[in-house]
Amino acid sequence: PVARFFDLIVIGDGEEVLLKICKAVREAKAAGIHKKESILRELAKVEGIYVPSLKQEKVKKALVKDIDQYPFPDSQVVPFTEIVHDRLSIEIFRGCGRGCRFCQAGFIYRPIRERSPDSILEKAIMGLKKTGYEEISLLSLSSGDYSCIDILIKRLMDIVEDKKVALSLPSLRIDSMNPLIVEQIKRVRKTGFTLAPEAGNEALRRVINKDISDEEILRTSKLVYESGWNLIKLYFMVGLPTEKEKDVADIAKLSREVLKCSGKGGRRRNKLNISVATFVPKSHTPFMWEEQISVEEAKEKIFSIKDALKGSAIKVKWNDPELSWLEGIFSRGDRRLCDVIVSAWNMGARFDSWSEHFNKQIWEKAFYENGIDPSEYLKRRSIEQKLPWDHIDAGVKKEFLLAELKKALRGELTEDCRKKCNNCGVCNKKVKPVLWKDLPISRIEIEKKKENQSPAKRYRMIYTKIDVAKFLSQLEVMRAIARALRRADIDLVYSQGFHPVPKISFSHALPVGVESVYEVMDVQVKGELDQVYAKSKINRELPRGIRILSIYEVPKKSRISPRESHYLVVVKEGAVDQSLLKRFEEQKEFYIKKRGKEVDLRKIVKSISIETDERINIVVRHIPGSEVKVLDIVKKILNLKDEDIIKIIRMRQVI
Numbered sequence: 001p002v003a004r005f006f007d008l009i010v011i012g013d014g015e016e017v018l019l020k021i022c023k024a025v026r027e028a029k030a031a032g033i034h035k036k037e038s039i040l041r042e043l044a045k046v047e048g049i050y051v052p053s054l055k056q057e058k059v060k061k062a063l064v065k066d067i068d069q070y071p072f073p074d075s076q077v078v079p080f081t082e083i084v085h086d087r088l089s090i091e092i093f094r095g096c097g098r099g100c101r102f103c104q105a106g107f108i109y110r111p112i113r114e115r116s117p118d119s120i121l122e123k124a125i126m127g128l129k130k131t132g133y134e135e136i137s138l139l140s141l142s143s144g145d146y147s148c149i150d151i152l153i154k155r156l157m158d159i160v161e162d163k164k165v166a167l168s169l170p171s172l173r174i175d176s177m178n179p180l181i182v183e184q185i186k187r188v189r190k191t192g193f194t195l196a197p198e199a200g201n202e203a204l205r206r207v208i209n210k211d212i213s214d215e216e217i218l219r220t221s222k223l224v225y226e227s228g229w230n231l232i233k234l235y236f237m238v239g240l241p242t243e244k245e246k247d248v249a250d251i252a253k254l255s256r257e258v259l260k261c262s263g264k265g266g267r268r269r270n271k272l273n274i275s276v277a278t279f280v281p282k283s284h285t286p287f288m289w290e291e292q293i294s295v296e297e298a299k300e301k302i303f304s305i306k307d308a309l310k311g312s313a314i315k316v317k318w319n320d321p322e323l324s325w326l327e328g329i330f331s332r333g334d335r336r337l338c339d340v341i342v343s344a345w346n347m348g349a350r351f352d353s354w355s356e357h358f359n360k361q362i363w364e365k366a367f368y369e370n371g372i373d374p375s376e377y378l379k380r381r382s383i384e385q386k387l388p389w390d391h392i393d394a395g396v397k398k399e400f401l402l403a404e405l406k407k408a409l410r411g412e413l414t415e416d417c418r419k420k421c422n423n424c425g426v427c428n429k430k431v432k433p434v435l436w437k438d439l440p441i442s443r444i445e446i447e448k449k450k451e452n453q454s455p456a457k458r459y460r461m462i463y464t465k466i467d468v469a470k471f472l473s474q475l476e477v478m479r480a481i482a483r484a485l486r487r488a489d490i491d492l493v494y495s496q497g498f499h500p501v502p503k504i505s506f507s508h509a510l511p512v513g514v515e516s517v518y519e520v521m522d523v524q525v526k527g528e529l530d531q532v533y534a535k536s537k538i539n540r541e542l543p544r545g546i547r548i549l550s551i552y553e554v555p556k557k558s559r560i561s562p563r564e565s566h567y568l569v570v571v572k573e574g575a576v577d578q579s580l581l582k583r584f585e586e587q588k589e590f591y592i593k594k595r596g597k598e599v600d601l602r603k604i605v606k607s608i609s610i611e612t613d614e615r616i617n618i619v620v621r622h623i624p625g626s627e628v629k630v631l632d633i634v635k636k637i638l639n640l641k642d643e644d645i646i647k648i649i650r651m652r653q654v655i
């Protein structure tokens with residue numbers, strides 16, 4: 001469906017192909033070939049490159065046999081504002097042998113290729129050092145399946161625990177969980193725990209080749225709740241092949257059973273969220289011939305689950321079936337859909353996977369304009385029919401997928417190919433699964449630093465927040481500083497409990513957009529800090545605009561209690577009316593409304609003076625419960641508009 005928009009698309013693993021693309025383009029240019037079509041024709045000869053404008057009979061996916069040859073990057077971009085996956089991510093293996101029949105990734109990334117434990121540990125440790133992240137995520141399609149996961153995460157946590165780094169294994173299969181894994185993950189921080197039964201009973205799970213019993217689900221849930229997590233999220237799908245009314249009802253039934261595992265009837269502290277999605281058949285899977293249920297049917301099923309759980313403590317969330325409708329059309333779409341995309345875009349369709357931006361009517365109109373019946377794409381496909389993706393060879397044989405479909409309809413399981421090869425067609429003499437069954441003695445463990453047992457000391461740091469850093473919120477500044485301190489290898493003291501955080505306290509928060517040359521924070525560290533050395537080390541790690549100006553030790557019990565802040569307000573020339581300032585000074589009371597409450601500015605403003613036509617100096621007292629933004633104070637007293645104010649800088653704080 002997107003063929004027309006791309007010159008070329010890499011099918012499969014990108015690592016080696018990218019280099020080949022660069023080489024081919026460079027060589028073509030050196031040989032005087034500049035026409036795009038000619039270069040594309042050359043590139044189409046490279047395995048894994050699909051050039052939609054050419055008629056390629058088959059495009060075989062590119063496959064990196066040993067992913068350890070391409071070490072995972074440990075220098076990752078660390079954003080200052082919060083992002084969705086705000087943590088260090090390390091890919092631990094590619095591919096999956098489970099063969100869940102609905103899962104496209106499980107088929108197209110075959111075979112399993114694990115990174116060596118040593119390379120994972122090395123990248124994890126280096127990555128944490130370089131990024132300062134407080135959480136690490138071991139990525140793969142099913143992280144609990146890594147051949148020696150128990151030992152790997154134990155060793156990793158042994159090394160990083162004193163830095164209070166939390167571990168997350170985002171895709172844990174229920175049957176790969178064991179007390180040891182749970183024990184390791186909970187060592188630092190417990191985030192919500194997600195489990196994906198996908199179907200409400202064992203019979204339907206056999207259809208999708210997810211060999212997990214209800215008993216296993218309940219046992220794992222109990223283990224998770226008992227280990228201290230108070231939120232479990234369960235993922236389910238409706239509309240799976242062969243699904244009956246009872247299967248949908250069993251989703252609610254199983255959810256209730258899971259909540260019971262939380263003890264005390266699940267009504268007190270422990271929570272259960274379930275998320276229900278509509279099954280979308282995907283290309284290159286055994287279910288690629290199956291039909292997708294209609295939006296109405298999906299809604300009916302989802303609401304029946306919601307109704308069945310009414311009054312329980314279980315929160316039901318669902319993916320918008322209308323979005324799944326669109327996803328389903330494009331998942332098994334063909335080139336005719338390119339025109340639909342263009343039409344919808346012209347009508348204003350943008351960011352459609354965000355439900356608040358999704359407008360089904362636009363898409364319906366786009367299909368209509370192009371003479372396309374979208375429901376055709378959601379129907380069952382005949383086995384004989386040529387499929388739009390037949391020329392894309394992901395390695396798994398079509399006959400294997402068909403055999404899997406037949407087994408699904410009979411409710412038969414296929415074993416994980418970690419245990420037994422099922423001859424799906426991917427492996428050959430040169431390509432084989434790469435599994436690290438035993439963890440070799442790791443030199444990395446030896447490098448573990450001895451924990452610093454020195455008593456905690458408190459250091460006060462004065463820093464700036466200027467330039468682009470003024471756009472960071474207080475929370476973002478706190479996070480960026482904490483990460484910089486970790487990168488600078490400062491031995492921080494952490495709080496106790498389930499969510500250990502570094503003991504750093506800040507002075508009065510600065511509003512976004514206001515600069516400062518005098519911000520204050522207290523950092524507790526283990527032992528003595530070489531103040532000059534630490535300052536330069538930390539400054540090297542801080543974002544632009546944030547600079548430590550001085551560091552000095554303060555008594556451990558001292559607190560930052562700002563009494564007043566001195567600001568310089570720069571305004572447009574001629575914007576200030578001096579008489580208004582006089583009027584303010586003459587009045588005994590001068591009120592401003594703040595969140596429905598009247599606050600007397602005469603009490604808050606210690607002094608205000610006009611230095612020049614464009615510069616105002618103002619000293620604001622910090623009175624708990626009566627805090628007002630300096631911007632609002634200046635605007636109110638001098639009757640200024642937002643556009644009159646050029647910048648505000650905090651020059652000093654009295655603490």
Ligand code: SF4
Nearest residue numbers: 111417421422424427
């Ligand atoms: S050929 Fe065998 S081992 Fe290789 S991916 Fe397929 S099923 Fe797994």
